[in-house]
Amino acid sequence: AQSVTQLDSHVSVSEGTPVLLRCNYSSSYSPSLFWYVQHPNKGLQLLLKYTSAATLVKGINGFEAEFKKSETSFHLTKPSAHMSDAAEYFCVVSEPRGGYQKVTFGTGTKLQVIP
Amino acid sequence: EAQVTQNPRYLITVTGKKLTVTCSQNMNHEYMSWYRQDPGLGLRQIYYSMNVEVTDKGDVPEGYKVSRKEKRNFPLILESPSPNQTSLYFCASSFIAAETQYFGPGTRLLVL
Numbered sequence: 369a370q371s372v373t374q375l376d377s378h379v380s381v382s383e384g385t386p387v388l389l390r391c392n393y394s395s396s397y398s399p400s401l402f403w404y405v406q407h408p409n410k411g412l413q414l415l416l417k418y419t420s421a422a423t424l425v426k427g428i429n430g431f432e433a434e435f436k437k438s439e440t441s442f443h444l445t446k447p448s449a450h451m452s453d454a455a456e457y458f459c460v461v462s463e464p465r466g467g468y469q470k471v472t473f474g475t476g477t478k479l480q481v482i483p
Numbered sequence: 484e485a486q487v488t489q490n491p492r493y494l495i496t497v498t499g500k501k502l503t504v505t506c507s508q509n510m511n512h513e514y515m516s517w518y519r520q521d522p523g524l525g526l527r528q529i530y531y532s533m534n535v536e537v538t539d540k541g542d543v544p545e546g547y548k549v550s551r552k553e554k555r556n557f558p559l560i561l562e563s564p565s566p567n568q569t570s571l572y573f574c575a576s577s578f579i580a581a582e583t584q585y586f587g588p589g590t591r592l593l594v595l
Contacts (some may be wrong), residue, residue, distance in 0.1 A: 411589055413586070458525060458526065462581050468580060469579070469580030471531075471584075472528075473518075473527070474525055
């Protein structure tokens with residue numbers, strides 16, 4: 369069965385330090401993987417997606433994620449946090465299921481950036 | 484401007500009073516979906532639609548209905564709302580289900 373686990377519900381970093389948001393998934397097929405960001409009182413916006421091309425995926429605002437099949441992980445990183453990165457981040461897996469695509473969201477990680 | 488719109492953005496209602504939340508997209512997307520977001524649970528899919536007249540249940544469909552009579556519109560209907568349907572609702576669309584979804588701004592619903 370398909371599932372997504374975001375290992376931390378809250379992450380706090382200082383401005384200018386690296387960000388690591390962890391995501392593990394399980395899938396019976398070759399999944400597509402996404403990270404979305406939700407700023408306070410806003411809708412969701414795509415950060416990046418993996419669709420079986422390069423395993424290191426670069427997204428917007430300096431974020432990137434690495435697909436590691438052996439570890440079933442898709443962790444999100446950024447070298448240097450900015451105050452504007454404070455938001456909630458969702459890892460999403462999508463896989464084919466009997467003629468349609470099953471989409472599952474993780475429970476989210478709230479990122480706090482301390483000045 | 485390419486966008487997904489939802490109306491209303493905020494709604495307070497009482498138990499049992501039927502309501503409809505509208506969703507419209509202007510990107511000619513085939514796939515549309517409704518989610519509810521609750522603290523600590525992330526987004527859970529309520530219903531989705533692969534194309535016009537094709538809809539199916541997501542993970543939490545109980546108490547909701549949808550229809551897809553035109554490609555651009557995908558309304559969410561609560562025939563008899565209950566307090567446990569108090570939540571933040573998002574509509575999303577994409578060319579196909581495996582692709583990037585574009586989200587509406589959300590509808591915050593309170594059922595008293």
